[in-house]
Amino acid sequence: MFEKILIANRGEIACRVIRTAKKLGIATVAVYSDADAKSQHVKQADEAIYIGESPAAQSYLQIDRIIQAALATGAQAIHPGYGFLSENDQFALACEKNGLVFIGPPVAAILAMGLKATSKALMEKAGVPLTPGYHGANQDADFLKQQANNIGYPVLIKASAGGGGKGMRLVESEQDFLSSLASCKSEARSSFGNDDVLVERYVVNPRHIEVQVFADTHGNCVHLFERDCSVQRRHQKVLEEAPAPLMAEVKLESMRQAAIEAARAVKYVGAGTVEFIVEQDGTAYFMEMNTRLQVEHPVTEMITGQDLVEWQLRVAAGETLPKQQHELSIHGHALEARIYAEEPEKDFLPAIGQISYLHYPEQSQFVRVDTGIVEGDEITTFYDPMIAKLIVWAPNREAALVQMHRALGEFHVEGLGNNIAFLDRIVRCDSFKHARLDTNLIQREQEALFNFPNPSNAKLIVAAAFIELLLRLQKNQTQHRSVWNSAPLWRLNITGQYQVTLKQEEESQQVVFSSTAQGFKAEFAGQCFEISGELDQANHAALQIDQHKFGLSFSRSTDLITVFHNSQTIRFDVAQQKFNQEDDNSSDTGLKAPMPGLITQVLVEAGAVVKKDQVLLTLEAMKIEYSIRAPNDGVLTACYFQVGDQVKSGDELVAFELSVLAADVPEEAEA
Structure with a gap:
């Protein structure tokens, strides 16, 4: 076993790895940026090395600095966590070249599963079921359009190198295909440096089910059952649970075995997740494989009693899997809720600022909180706005729902917006309570989730x-x-x-x-x-x-x-109410940034005539892109920022003069 490891990550997952490392007697090294100098993962680790400025590109994505930190502190291995460099083949290769163990799969497996088109070709060869579609190398626009016509609309265009909902377009008709393709390729090129796409049939009202797999260097490969991750917004998971409810066991077992075949096809080692898009009748299609530990891994730990980070460390150290398939079984039901600093009622706008008060539910064998945040910490624009993961366990799903409702009621955050009340409404809505699950659940239950009375009486x-x-x-x-x-x-x-x-x-x-x-x-x-x-x-x-x-x-x-x-x-x-004339925007002819972020597009110039709702520029914050639109017809008189500029919340972005629509002019005047 290792004596010392470096964790190339931050926040909740870094704290999670440190917890298991301490249990095993392994010393830990943290890395940190300017924004994280006083963070919990820095305080909990045995050592911490500064690696750069707050933006991830200048710190947590700096391969050379992380490798040097590991070598300088005598770490024998690096745990990448999830996100950042966790699925970066160049990082895994750099570890290998410098005599460091990468606590993850081999470089070849990362490469094989890194591109959707490549991975689907491998899965097809291994007999893993695929969604009907085109996954080939021909990227000619007219050719792809013909493939979409053959598949039948609606279709999904997906960036081959994409993930997290980026580089994805739903196309409802042939007329929209080419414009959607161009938009998808543009986003893929800017986000991933690769504009290759694939085209698939769009599965209506699908479930999103993933299977946890583990393999070692001795030829052993097992699954640790599945998780249902259907409840999503903007293709980002919101609530996860294990095992998948109301699904025929024969269908689930078929998925589990397909996941093992997928792992064996790429000679996988370590923790991996094989994701399936699933029809309501249980017919499953391979979607992708995540070659890392997943954010939602705690629900699997709760129903199996296994520590997956410990499994990762043991496998990376050359040991055999701690359990064989016949030794693994499901106990009870677990749910995970992702507590985010965001405002669901404002289209899930990220909430930035300091947490003035924070109270976590009391932890027990039934309630678990994974976090790297304490009271007084600040949620910034630099990283994901997740505050914590709340995980509950009970003997059955009905009891787990009750446990989650109670735990959410004991989870208190003040100082910025959060999604706790929204999560509780999901847990209590009819569709979720009765396990009528699909990726459109939030839209389908919109009335119950967003239109609710003022809770004060x-x-x-x-x-x-x-x-x-x-x-x-x-x-x-x-x-x-x-x-x-x-x-x-x-x-x-x-x-x-x-x-x-x-x-x-x-x-x-x-x-x-x-x-x-x-x-x-x-x-x-x-x-x-x-x-x-x-x-x-x-x-x-x-x-x-x-x-x-x-x-x-x-x-x-x-x-x-x-x-x-x-x-x-x-x-x-409870203080004297302050009235500020600046709060009255009725005559405002400027547009202010709704949050801190990065200007990604400026689509108009000073002097341009703009129409109401026309997109003027785009702002990216917390991995989400927001369109800033003209509130009325007018002439743009000034644009204060350029692409690449960082803006603060409240910064004035543009100024314009209102104009009278031609349609408003009386006919006599036009004559």
Whole structure:
């Protein structure tokens, strides 16, 4: 076994690898950029080496610097994690040339599975079922169009070197094929440096199921069952589970064996995932193989009881697989939710900033949190905005859903937007509860997932105001310890009365509290409540409203009190409301950046006449490209940034003058 390894990654996965390495007595070396100097993976590792500036291209993608860090610290092997260099054949080759063990598959296997077209040709030869389509080398546009016509619409055009939803276009009709092809090739060229594509039949309402495989250098190869990753947005996974529910065992076993055949076809070694696109009747087609550990590997660990990172380390050290196929079995059901700093209600716009308050659910054999983030950390534009992975286990799927709902309710984040409430709505929506799964689930359940009532009600508003009152009284007792302040509710011959005013979405909520022998009487919006309680621990209050006793978690900042209720985050302004003329955009003739990011395209020049909704430029943040569109017809008078410029949230991007549409001019004037 290795004595020391370097982890060529950051954040959650680096912390995950460190955890297993410590269990095995292996020393660890972390690498870090400017943005990660104080990160958890740096603190948890035995050593840490600085490798460059914050952008990944200047740090985590610098092969030479990472190799030198490993050599300088005496590391014997490098674990690439996932993302970054994990599937980079040149990195694996550099490790090999420098006498370092790459904790991953052989270079030949990475190359074989790195291009979709190449891998599909290999799979076809190995007898692994493929989606009907064209996977060849001929890239002539007219030829590809003819192939699409032969397949029948709708079809998918996919970048051969693509991944993560990039370089993919759905084409509904023959008329749209050539323009979609050009767009797909352009994106593939800029994202992957390779514009080769393949064309496949589009499977309507498919499930996305993947099989975890493992192979060693001694000829052993096993599967560790499958995961259903159908719940996605923009081709990015949102919720994963294992095993795949409501799928015939014979179909699942066929997929598992096909995955092993795929691994054997490329002489695979280590952890790999074979992904299938699956019809609703269970007919499966090979999609691709990920030659690394997957983000969602914890659900497999929860149902098998195996540590997959330990398996990786043992296989890379030359040992045989820890278990053979007959020794592996499924126990219970596991779910994983990816907690992201993003705002689902704003088209999943990434949320950038500092986490002012963070509370994780209590971990146990049933609840697990994988993360590299703690309270006070900042989510930046440089890396993926995932805060943590929340994984739950239960004896069956129904119980796992209950466990996930509870755990999400105990997961609290403040300081920036997050998707916790959105994930909880998915877990509780009919389609997911009854395992009616496909990659269009979020769109199909849009009404339930996005159109929901304001979660605050009279009792919740009174509870938030009461917590604010308790905080003020607590502060008063701490700062003023005279006999007159030791019992702040005491008044001579009168009832103590307090008023707390909260503001939510520009609406003031005024609650008046009068002290009573048992606690307080609260008056709000013509209603009366008996309320009592205490701050029983930091960020938690034990309350009773009328005859209802309950606990409520909260956070308090300079001008906000936030309560966390049933997976919802409800914010109230408790400071003087500030009104700023700049907030009124009714006469604004500029467009501001909605988030920090990189300008990837500037499609207009100063002086250009633009139409409403015309794309003016594109902005990339968190691996997602956003189009900045003209809010009205007009003339562009200035463009303040160029391609490659980094912008901050709120930066003015362009300026233009509004114009009158010709259609609005009276006919007499036109004459």
